Amino acid sequence: MKLRFLFISILTSSMLLTGCVEREILDDLYIETAKAFDYEGEDKIRGTSLFPIYLADKSIQNGTLSAEASSTREVLEKLERRSQQPLVRGGLDIVLIGEELARKGIIDIGDSLQRDASVGARLYLTVTEGEAGELIKGNYGLRGNGTYLYNLINHNINRRELPATNLHMFVFDYFQEGQTPYLPVLKQISKESVTITGVALFDKDKMVKKIPAKDMFYFKLLVDKYAEGSHVIKMGKERNSGHIEKSVEASVTSLKSKSKIIVKHNTDPVEVSIQIKLKGIIREYTGKKLTPDKVSEVEKQMKKDIEKNCLKMLKQFQELGIDPVGIGQNQKHGIRGFDFKEWEDSIYPQVKFNVNAKVQILEAGTVE
Numbered sequence: 001m002k003l004r005f006l007f008i009s010i011l012t013s014s015m016l017l018t019g020c021v022e023r024e025i026l027d028d029l030y031i032e033t034a035k036a037f038d039y040e041g042e043d044k045i046r047g048t049s050l051f052p053i054y055l056a057d058k059s060i061q062n063g064t065l066s067a068e069a070s071s072t073r074e075v076l077e078k079l080e081r082r083s084q085q086p087l088v089r090g091g092l093d094i095v096l097i098g099e100e101l102a103r104k105g106i107i108d109i110g111d112s113l114q115r116d117a118s119v120g121a122r123l124y125l126t127v128t129e130g131e132a133g134e135l136i137k138g139n140y141g142l143r144g145n146g147t148y149l150y151n152l153i154n155h156n157i158n159r160r161e162l163p164a165t166n167l168h169m170f171v172f173d174y175f176q177e178g179q180t181p182y183l184p185v186l187k188q189i190s191k192e193s194v195t196i197t198g199v200a201l202f203d204k205d206k207m208v209k210k211i212p213a214k215d216m217f218y219f220k221l222l223v224d225k226y227a228e229g230s231h232v233i234k235m236g237k238e239r240n241s242g243h244i245e246k247s248v249e250a251s252v253t254s255l256k257s258k259s260k261i262i263v264k265h266n267t268d269p270v271e272v273s274i275q276i277k278l279k280g281i282i283r284e285y286t287g288k289k290l291t292p293d294k295v296s297e298v299e300k301q302m303k304k305d306i307e308k309n310c311l312k313m314l315k316q317f318q319e320l321g322i323d324p325v326g327i328g329q330n331q332k333h334g335i336r337g338f339d340f341k342e343w344e345d346s347i348y349p350q351v352k353f354n355v356n357a358k359v360q361i362l363e364a365g366t367v368e
Contacts, residue, residue, distance in 0.1 A: 033146025036132035039101035047075035048133040052144040093150040096132035107205035121168035161216035163224035178328025226257040251284035269350040306357040
C-alpha cells in the first residue's frame, strides 16, 4: 500500500513538473558550438555564430550567421532576428576573437560570456590571426567546426605545449592583482585546417605580444606543468662514416615538469629565481650511438636551452610590464601586507631574474 502511494506521488509530481517546463525539440533549435568576434571600426564589432545543421544522411553542415553592433548583447539580439530558429548558447565550446579586436580590449566579451548562466566557464577563449569570422567558416573534420576547434585546443593543452587556459581563468587573471592573462592563437592554413601559432599575452584585456609556437615549450614550463608532451633537442653536428657532417637531434618525450618561484627581498635589486624540474625519456636519437655520456650531454643541452630561453622571456615580460608567470600573485600569498602598487611601479621593473633548471633523463632506450 505504501509503495503504491509512493508511486502515485512520484507520478503526480512528475506531471506537475513537466507541465511547468517549456519543452524544445532539438531539431527546432540552432545550438551554438562556437562564436567569433571581429573589430569593425570605432565602437562596432561583428559577431559570427556557428551551429551544426544535422542532415538526413547523418552528416553535419556548418551553419553561420553574422551581425554588426556596438556590444555583444546587441549582436546576439540582431542574430536572433536573422535566425529562422531560436539560437541556444548552452552548447558553446569555444569563442574566437580576431587579433585586431584583441589588441583593443576584450573584457566586455569575457564579462558578457561569464554572466550568461547558460555558458560554461570552461569554454575556450582564443585569439585568431586575421579575421575570426573567416576562420570559423571553414570546413574542418566530420563532426562540425565547433567540435574540431575545441578538440584542437584541448589536445594541445593535455598533450603538447599549450598551457591550460579557459574563459574562467582569463577573467580571473584579469581581475586579480599580480598576474596577467594569456590565450592561445589560432590561424587558418586552409579551408580544411587550422593550427596553433602561439600564445597571446595581455596587459589587462589588451593583447600586447605573441609567444611564437617555437617558444611555447619554454612558456609552458614557466606558467604551467607538463604531464605529457615532447621536445626536440638540437645537439650540434657530428661526422658519419663518410666524414660528412650531419645535424644530431634527441627527441625527449613523456615530459613531466614543475616550477617554483623564490623571491629574495633582502637584496637590492630584488632577486627572483625560477626553479624548474623536468623529467623525460629519450625516444629518438639521430646520432651514431646513444652512450651514457651522450645521455648526459642531452641533459646538459636541455638544461642550457631552458635556462637561456626562459630567462629571455622573463626579461621581455618585465619590459612590457606584464606578469603571466604570476610572480606578484605568488608574493601576495607569501608576504603579509604586500603592496601591489609598489611592486608594480618600482620593484618588478628592477627585479633581477635567475632560472635554474634540473633535467633528468629517466630512460633512453638501448644505451651502448
